[in-house]
Amino acid sequence: MATEIKAPTFPESVAEGSVAAWHKKPGDSVERDELIVEIETDKVVLEVLAPEAGTLSEVMAEEGDTVQSEQVLGRIGEGKASGGEKGGNKSEKKADAKADKDDAAKSDAKAEKPAGGGKQHQVKAPTFPESIQEGTVATWHKQVGEAVKRDDVLADIETDKVVLEVVAPADGTLAEIKAEEGSQVESEAVLAIFTEGAAGPATAADKTPAASADDGAGDEKVGDKILAPAARKMVAEHDLDVSKIDGTGKGGRILKEDVQRAVNEGSAKKAAKPAAAPKQATAAPAVEGERPEKRVPMSRLRKTIAKRLVEAQQTAAMLTTYNEVDMGAVMSLRAQYKDTFIKTHDVKLGFMGFFVKAASEALKRFPDVNASIDGNDIVYHGYQDIGVAVSTDRGLVVPVLRDTDSMKIADVEKGIVDFGKRARDGKLGIDEMQGGTFTITNGGIFGSLMSTPIINPPQTAILGMHKIQERPMAVNGKVEIRPMMYLAVSYDHRMIDGKDAVQFLVTIKELLEDPARLLLDV
Structure with missing residues (x-):
């Protein structure tokens, strides 16, 4: 008896889907719970598994x-396909599929036995989460023919949220790069071919023809220097003098890293070389009055940041309320215990620990500020997960501290230091930047005196810290010079009333001006 294969039950918000891919053909045998077909909706791709073992x-x-x-x-039939005209057709299809599979296996076997020996592997992009459709090959850290160790980083894949590392599957060499820097790749796309085994005579034999060919597709010889393709491209972009760059590759080959080092040090500029004068003279009309321009594509992270910020301003009824806080008490506390704190907890005592703890307490008192908007629903969170904005060369990222109400100030400081280091190295995981019920951003570290932070959807509020600046203040009828900081809370007026936003900010101000309140819960 035939068993029906049905599409999944779609959620109410999904009206229909389309058949994205069949993983089996009529006549193929299938096992129970084996992936057989994928259905793509406007939100996710749903997998359909075989309900029974048999033959499609x-x-x-x-x-x-x-x-x-x-x-x-x-439909799935019982047993294997056999008999009748249909069965014959299916058997033929199966035989053809088997023949194709055998041919593929033979070609794979050939590929796995290259002339120099050593098994070959396909280097694939990581499996992206459902929220990420594709990524960009940001950097190749290894070049074709270069010897690498197991787990060495071969390439970085930049998505709209994080940078993912692709590592070497074993000791060996990079035989071929299939996805150049800047190219778009999907989840598990083949990036390169990797040859297992140390870079011995076989690697040298493989590389010799490429070096002697010198047809522009591989290395290029400039004077007495040999440039790798990626290095050649970077030299052209920065208009460098190749003779001033020292190569660290095999046989003095100039690698991309060598060019990058020369760019950073400024040691390979052409200006001091007389031979470069005619070239500069011919290139002058394009520059037009020494006002050069450089056009580079926007990174995925930068695109995502721009999209979310514009979306926040277009969808939220955003207002900002300001106040100022006297940081004298917190600064005195830091000065008194900073040495003991670093000895005890192996981390510096900063300001963010106090602000995160004060915000956690204020969020408990004003649950509307800790809520989020999901369509026409309001989601009240019974926990405080505070995102801390971190600036990197790639753009702004917001890793999240979980359950900050139960964290100690030392735990907060350690978490922020760890987030900052890994954010700059591109090592943050996607799960570390998802969720969050509230966000704190500190523009004061860059010297900002006052600003209007933008809400991080679907959250309904964000706290902006600023520079501490000494100002004359009236204290008990006398003028005193006090270390003051402006605070700003931007909030979604659809969810939060002005009264609650102001009182929320005043609560943070009071807790910071008298830190003992944090201990006494008053």
């Missing part, structure tokens, strides 16, 4: 067809 006897919805919830996609 009929496909009723071809790839690209639009299907409804629980629609019959195909």
Whole structure:
């Protein structure tokens, strides 16, 4: 008896889907719970598993067809396909598939036995989460023919949230790069071919023809220097004098890293070389009055930041309320205990620990500020997960401290230091930047005296810290010079009333001006 293969039950918000890919053909045998077809909706890709073991006897919805919830996609028959005209056709298809598979296996076997020996592997992009569709090859840290150790970083894949590292599967050499820097890749796309085994005579033999060919597709010889392709491109971009760059590659080969070092040090500029004068003279009209311009594509992270910030301003009824806080008490506390604190906890006592703890307490008292908006629903969170904005060369990222109410100030400081270091190195995980019920951003470290922070959707509020500046203040009828900081809370007026936003900010001010309140919960 045939078993029906049905589309999954779609959520209420999903009306229909389309058949993205069949992983089996009629006549193929399948095992129970084996992936058989994928249905793509406007939100996610749903996997359909085989309900029973048997043979795929009929496909009723071809790839690209639009299907409804629980629609019959195909049928599974019992046992193996045999007999009759249909069975014969299926057997032929199966035989053809087997022949194709055998041919592929033979070609794979050939590929796995290159002339110099050593098994070959496909280097693939990481499996991206559902929220990430594709990534960009940001950097290749190794070049073709370069010897690498197991788990060495081969390449960085930049997504709109994080940078993912691709590592070497074993000791060996990079045989071929299939996705150049800047190219778009999907989840598990093949990036390169990797040859297992140390870079011995086989690698040298493989590299010799490329070096002697010198046809511009591989290395290029400039004077007495040999440039790798990536290095050649960077030299052209920065208009460098190749003779001033020392190569660290095999045989003095100039690698991309050598050029980058020369750029950073400024040691390979052409200006001092007389031979470069004619070239500069011919290039002068393009520069037009020494006002050069450089056009580079926007990174994925920068695109995502721009999109979210514009979206926040377009969708939220955003207002900002300001106040100022006397930081004298917190600064005195830091000065008194900073040495003891670093000895005890192996981390410096900063300001963020106090602000995170004060914000956690204020969020408990004003649950509307700790809520988020999901469509037409308001989600009240019974916990405080505070995101801390971290600036990197790639852009702004917001890793999240979880359950800050139960964290000690030392734990907060350690978490922020760790986030900052890993954010700058591109090592943050996607799960560390998702969620969050509230955000704190500190523009004061860059000298900002006052600013209007933008809400991080779907959150409903964000706290902006600023520079501490001494100002004359009236204290008990006398003028005193006090270390003051402006605070700003931007909030979504659809969710939070002005009274609550102001009182929330005043609560933070009071807790910081008298830190003992944090201990006494008053």
